[in-house]
Amino acid sequence: MTAISTRRRIWGWFFFDWASQPYHTLLLTFIFGPYIAGVAAETFIADGASEEAAKAQAQTLWSTMLTIAGLIIGLSAPILGALADTTGRRRPWISTFSLMYVVGAASLWFAVPDGSNLIQMLVLFAVGFIGAEFVLIFINAQLPSLGSDQEVGKISGSGFAFGYLGGFLALLILLAFFAEQGNGKTLLGMDPAFGLDANAKEGTRAVGPIVAIWFAVFMVPYFLWVKDDAPKADRINFAKAMSQLSGSIRALRKRVSLASYLGSSMFYRDALGGLYGFGGTYARLVLDWSIVQIGVFGIISIIAAAIFSWLGGKADFKRGPKPVIKFCIWMLIAVCIVVVSMDRTQIFGMALAEGSSIPDLVFYGCGILIGGMGGILQSASRSLMVRHSDPDNPTESFGLFGLSGRATAFLAPASIGAVTAMTESARIGISPLIVLFLLGLFLLRWVKPEGDRAEWDASSQS
Template identity: 50%
Template structure:
């Protein structure tokens, strides 16, 4: 087999973001998430007479599912990463979770519009989510082998940006071809493609097969061009992985910069993921947007994310990832404050909106653009910062710890939102804890070395065949 050049390996690595982003853009945030909120609201409206209680229960159900998935990822990703490092293999794991991912994304097609099977569908969605996150652990671990510490920030930003453009393309296809705008036709004036019946929500349920097919097609460059780093094919078992993981955790405890980064990023990424999950659900339950409005909102956010993430990668290369993360977190704190303080009637109780005013919609469109732009840049910059703390011979384990820091409290933000929504009986107040998580994450970032501790390990990438 001819040797695959670095350029092709980089493009293959970036193809993963393009292939998987529709799951997050269409599934988690802008189509299936809001659709699930609508379906579960129908279900809970048959149980609770009070509309606000039904809404808060719908929101809580979605976030409890995310909470359980986050816990499973948090406690298994580092161990899988350590095991993969011991065996020197990561591609078989990516294949395994790719195969697991496919049937459970397709299963979203079987969502009952009456809400009769919401818990089964929620289970399927979160199994697919877990599979996607596990793939991401091993794909991120390839990043240090693609360039030195001065290049990985730009590579990370470009990869994430390409992913967001994939989300934009997928949203446009769904909007133009499949999703009806309320009158049984798409915005092009045609019935949904493939004979999909809007009366049984087939146009929204089709998001599952769409995500599956998209993934199958666009993962081809990844599997063709990405290769394992040249490492010894060690045959360590689970016991060895547990021992090495324990040593890594002890080592992380004694590395001040790494420890503060892992804990700080754990908090602000948890808050960010909650915003991603919440965007469409908030729009549906608080602002009472149609799915079509949420799709347009998603396009605005995804385009902003694609542009801002690439710009963030440029600033990462010039200034390092830490200033990029800080700036983006300040923007996201402001967005959270608006989410808590805005309804269709007023903003913070100080600015009243007239009946039928478009101002709440305009404000939330701006918030969506900010979430997309700042969120994309902070994700890419955090990935770049982790490379600066990564031992070149243990990248899977390092990014397993990165996944742990991103998921160890992934149950916390959804759980707090679910708890606050349940206790207060108010959808908006459920987002107050997210602000606290961003502030705590920013505080801990003060103790992170902008250059990490990468220099003590290696100044060059791990060689590839």
């Protein structure tokens, strides 16, 4: 493979991040998530619940959907990875789950503001979310083939930075031309594009089809420039896949560094997912922000994520991924403490004047750190996983990585849902994330910065 074709393959791989980022940015965190949480809260109020109880119920409902989706992803990820490795083909899997992504996202257009089809829309969101996460397993498995162990950190960081730029542009387009403010106008002061009805929230609901179209268009460079290697076999061998997967799981007893890393990332990535999944709903339910305010918050967060992911890739290249991961976790723990200790009336127990802008300014600062540190953490995490992956079966290895990221993916939303229900406070409901981050940090102490490939090679030959 020539230098030019390698560079083009890397850029094709980057375009997946550009194409897929809006599902997490626009749907999960900043637009659809807060919108559907608001719809749910208003529905519960109409059914007779108090405002605080309705907000808590809305957050619990959102957490339940994310819990179920996380369980499906976590249980399926390593099996799918092992099956793909028996043939060496990843593109058919990527195509199939890309279709789930597109269908799930496009269907969110029908999320009407009266809440009459609330549950159906949550199910369809989960379909697209599961598709997006499954695609990511196979995309991540291609990272080891793009460069050396040292180079993949920089490649991973650049990919995340490029993806966040895509998410930023998509969010900017939505806010400027589609999403309605309270006065029915977009951020530019115009009516929603294409004659969309602001009263029916059609501008905001257009986020689903826009994300679907964005993904379909910008995945084209990926499919043009990133090809599968020569296949190992023509057909999937289920028995062989399960045997390999079983062997890999049993081998974790001898691979202390990998087992510790999978456990560590299981907790801290679950906590990060909780921040992403509930950051926008926190702003909507606790700070009473509008969708457009949350969108502006998203723009700031995404810009920070793009810049910090790029810088994090350089830090990974110079120092390795482990110290980068530790720094990011500590910063995100600090963010969680601030978020739990603040609402519209007080911060850390200190009363605020009515209408004070301090909570808004503080949460904007939190958004910069969530976006920036979250971007670096994800990039460095897959870089450290490359140092622990089996070169002959990378999809299975990243399937285990997917399992570690999703096996307890129910913990963050379920614990947030439980604490929210017990306290009837969407703010205090965020507090379990602090514990999850601390658990991840504790387990990281047994992870070797350079990985354990050498030990794995020696044990596999003995």
